[in-house]
Amino acid sequence: xxxxxxxxxxxxxxxxxxxxxxxxxxxxxxxxxxxxxxxxxxxxxxxxxxxxxxxxxxxxxxxxxxxxxxxxxxxxxxxxxxxxxxxxxxxxxxxxxxxxxxxxxxxxxxxxxxxxxxxxxxxxxxxxxxxxxxxxxxxxxxxxxxxxxxxxxxxxxxxxxxxxxxxxxxxxxxxxxxxxxxxxxxxxxxxxxxxxxxxxxxxxxxx
Amino acid sequence: xxxxxxxxxxxxxxxxxxxxxxxxxxxxxxxxxxxxxxxxxxxxxxxxxxxxxxxxxxxxxxxxxxxxxxxxxxxxxxxxxxxxxxxxxxxxxxxxxxxxxxxx
Numbered sequence: 001x002x003x004x005x006x007x008x009x010x011x012x013x014x015x016x017x018x019x020x021x022x023x024x025x026x027x028x029x030x031x032x033x034x035x036x037x038x039x040x041x042x043x044x045x046x047x048x049x050x051x052x053x054x055x056x057x058x059x060x061x062x063x064x065x066x067x068x069x070x071x072x073x074x075x076x077x078x079x080x081x082x083x084x085x086x087x088x089x090x091x092x093x094x095x096x097x098x099x100x101x102x103x104x105x106x107x108x109x110x111x112x113x114x115x116x117x118x119x120x121x122x123x124x125x126x127x128x129x130x131x132x133x134x135x136x137x138x139x140x141x142x143x144x145x146x147x148x149x150x151x152x153x154x155x156x157x158x159x160x161x162x163x164x165x166x167x168x169x170x171x172x173x174x175x176x177x178x179x180x181x182x183x184x185x186x187x188x189x190x191x192x193x194x195x196x197x198x199x200x201x202x203x204x205x206x207x
Numbered sequence: 208x209x210x211x212x213x214x215x216x217x218x219x220x221x222x223x224x225x226x227x228x229x230x231x232x233x234x235x236x237x238x239x240x241x242x243x244x245x246x247x248x249x250x251x252x253x254x255x256x257x258x259x260x261x262x263x264x265x266x267x268x269x270x271x272x273x274x275x276x277x278x279x280x281x282x283x284x285x286x287x288x289x290x291x292x293x294x295x296x297x298x299x300x301x302x303x304x305x306x307x308x309x310x311x
Contacts, residue, residue: 024253024298049253049299080244080301082274118246118271153251153269186252206252 021073021089021112022052028207029054035165035177036198037062042071050075056093065134067106069093086115089125097131106131121145121159140166145181157183163192163200172196234268235279240291241304242274250300257298261286 023029023046033040037060044054051074058067071093079086089112097106112125127139145161159181166174177200179192186207192200245251251269254276258267263284268277276295280286292302 020249022299023249024256027253027256049297075299078244078299080242080299082243082303083246085244085246085250116246150272153248153271157248183248185248188249206249 020075020087020114021091022046022049022075023206024049030205030207032203034199034201036175036194036196036200044071044073056095060135063099063135065097065099065131067095067097067131069095069106069108084115084117086113088113091125097134099134102132102134104132104134106134118150119147121147121161137167137169142166154185157181159183161190161192234266234277236277236308237280238278238286238291239306239308240276240278240295240302241306242276242295243301243303245269245271245274245300247271253298254295254300257294261290261294 021044023044025046025048027046029042029044029046029052031040031042031044033042039059039061040056042054042056044052046052051072054071054073056067056069056071058069059065060067071091073092074090075087076090077088090109091112092107092109094107095105097104106129108127108129110125110127112123114121114123116122121144123141123143125141127137127141129135129137129139141163143161143163145159147157147159149158151157161179161181163177163179164174165177175194175196177192177194179190179200181188181190183189186205188202188204190200190202194200242254245254248271251271254269255267258264258276258278263280263286264278265281265284266279268279269275270277278286278291288305291305295302
């Protein structure tokens with residue numbers, strides 16, 4: 001089963017549409033992500049459609065650590081086709097990680113890929129973190145999704161998705177999460193249940 | 208627990224069934240721009256924000272089904288093709304055609 005999940009994640013690589021990390025020129029985005037390990041807040045501004053800069057705060061509940069970063073997201077390549085789009089991003093951050101006893105410099109980087117039509121969605125991203133002796137990891141995340149109906153702009157869009165997280169250093173390396181996404185205008189909400197016992201809830205608002 | 212999750216997901220799908228409306232109703236179709244890459248509401252929002260800042264534009268709407276931007280110009284106003292192409296490209300999408308339907 002694990003190999004099957006890994007094959008799916010590799011064959012269908014492309015962005016975890018945690019909503020795209022870069023907006024339109026002059027656009028602001030607020031992203032709040034919560035899963036079994038992390039509560040994350042990320043606010044960014046896009047001077048152009050090629051990159052965004054912002055602030056990100058992570059609280060890692062599994063190790064009781066806070067992290068703050070200045071984050072830069074770069075759209076390295078976009079493919080626009082009739083009724084489909086694919087993107088390749090680089091996401092990086094510099095900041096600090098701290099708990100009750102430590103205060104250490106921290107940095108992360110990772111790529112994100114996605115491909116979506118109005119019916120199908122698939123994504124992949126990774127996250128390489130260095131926070132001295134507080135935490136170091138390489139995590140991977142892949143998603144596939146399908147829209148049970150296709151709505152036009154302004155309709156309430158619904159997606160059924162399946163996410164797999166992989167962390168070689170974790171007790172449960174593969175962590176699957178079925179979820180549902182609701183999307184309307186500039187607002188996106190995602191809710192899911194991690195099969196390793198945790199709630200996923202994401203909220204994204206564009207301005 | 209799995210049955211509960213499946214039931215909730217199924218309920219969400221039915222509850223969220225769309226009310227499909229004519230998105231361009233009430234908009235004067237002065238210029239219609241055919242665009243590649245518009246697949247979601249975030250794309251449409253981006254386009255609406257970018258064109259909405261133009262002084263010559265009275266209203267703008269997006270038809271994801273047809274891959275079209277519909278531009279309603281203010282009376283006596285024009286917007287040239289180079290500006291349209293630049294706005295769409297800078298927003299991250301590709302223009303494939305520009306059709307002036309009711310432009311003066």
